[in-house]
Amino acid sequence: MILQMRTEGIHHITAIVGNPQENVDFYAGILGLRMVKKTVNFDDPGTYHLYFGNEEGSPGTIMTFFPWPNAYKGQAGSGQVGITSFSVPVGSMPFWEDRLEKFHVNSEHITRFGEDYLVFEDPHGLQLELVEREDGQTSRWSYGGVPAEFAIKGFGGAVLLSGNPKATEDVLSQVLGLTKIGEDGEFARFKARGNLGNIIDVKLTSLSPGSIGVGTVHHIAWRAEDFEDHEKWREYVQQAGYGVTPIRDRQYFNAIYFRERGGILFEIATDPPGFTRDETADKMGSSLLLPPWLEPRRQEIQSRLLPAEARVLKEDTL
Numbered sequence: 001m002i003l004q005m006r007t008e009g010i011h012h013i014t015a016i017v018g019n020p021q022e023n024v025d026f027y028a029g030i031l032g033l034r035m036v037k038k039t040v041n042f043d044d045p046g047t048y049h050l051y052f053g054n055e056e057g058s059p060g061t062i063m064t065f066f067p068w069p070n071a072y073k074g075q076a077g078s079g080q081v082g083i084t085s086f087s088v089p090v091g092s093m094p095f096w097e098d099r100l101e102k103f104h105v106n107s108e109h110i111t112r113f114g115e116d117y118l119v120f121e122d123p124h125g126l127q128l129e130l131v132e133r134e135d136g137q138t139s140r141w142s143y144g145g146v147p148a149e150f151a152i153k154g155f156g157g158a159v160l161l162s163g164n165p166k167a168t169e170d171v172l173s174q175v176l177g178l179t180k181i182g183e184d185g186e187f188a189r190f191k192a193r194g195n196l197g198n199i200i201d202v203k204l205t206s207l208s209p210g211s212i213g214v215g216t217v218h219h220i221a222w223r224a225e226d227f228e229d230h231e232k233w234r235e236y237v238q239q240a241g242y243g244v245t246p247i248r249d250r251q252y253f254n255a256i257y258f259r260e261r262g263g264i265l266f267e268i269a270t271d272p273p274g275f276t277r278d279e280t281a282d283k284m285g286s287s288l289l290l291p292p293w294l295e296p297r298r299q300e301i302q303s304r305l306l307p308a309e310a311r312v313l314k315e316d317t318l
């Protein structure tokens with residue numbers, strides 16, 4: 001029997017989007033994140049897997065995408081992450097409001113748990129929000145029109161839409177070791193022990209089930225400290241009665257997956273080895289990287305992929 005384990009918080013969130021260049025232009029060009037890795041979906045090498053984050057691509061900052069240019073649009077609903085929250089430095093909200101307006105991205109303010117959120121969608125309909133937080137190291141990455149002092153620090157957290165909110169509350173507190181810190185209207189708030197990706201809100205009313213597709217989150221991954229901790233997590237999740245996958249080598253981290261009882265796909269991912277495993281820190285994201293087992297198929301894989309280059313947008317060069 002393993003004693004209660006506690007994750008630091010979100011490791012990464014993975015979503016399905018449309019055209020890859022539109023995806024890069026939004027997350028690198030407009031939001032100013034660093035594209036820290038350009039690779040393919042290891043389970044479907046005809047599709048990119050694009051990773052964005054802070055300068056180092058630290059766990060807790062990594063938003064990843066499977067761009068499916070010709071796929072159906074999904075529908076956000078229960079059994080999914082409904083909103084992905086990014087944390088920005090205190091005092092930077094006016095900058096972000098102006099910036100979204102400059103790029104014709106509609107946004108609105110909402111309040112949850114007394115915090116002001118700026119809510120908007122990416123070009124493929126994915127629900128996002130920005131919140132000012134003291135927690136978390138300020139990013140050192142500046143890109144295009146986003147100076148480091150205003151840059152996204154990483155995840156603030158996420159809003160989970162559950163098919164069974166009580167069960168989702170239980171998995172967060174009893175399995176992942178988050179602490180419930182309150183309720184506000186139709187949300188319960190949980191806090192993990194890390195300082196980024198650490199605030200998780202569960203919507204307490206159940207919506208109709210979501211459908212996976214463009215503009216929806218595929219899964220949310222939680223942090224494990226290292227490979228040894230990861231093996232413990234696997235045993236722990238299994239003991240808690242969840243069907244969990246074997247450990248999979250995702251090149252930049254090891255991963256296990258299980259579906260919680262509210263229908264949301266959870267992953268637990270290791271902090272190491274990280275994104276400098278196969279390219280130096282200064283070159284991260286600049287070329288297509290393949291794991292050793294796909295390298296022999298590079299030419300065939302590359303010929304099927306559309307362009308996806310990080311570039312400063314013209315609005316930022318005027």
Ligand code: ZN
Nearest residue numbers: 014219221267
């Ligand atoms: Zn993942």
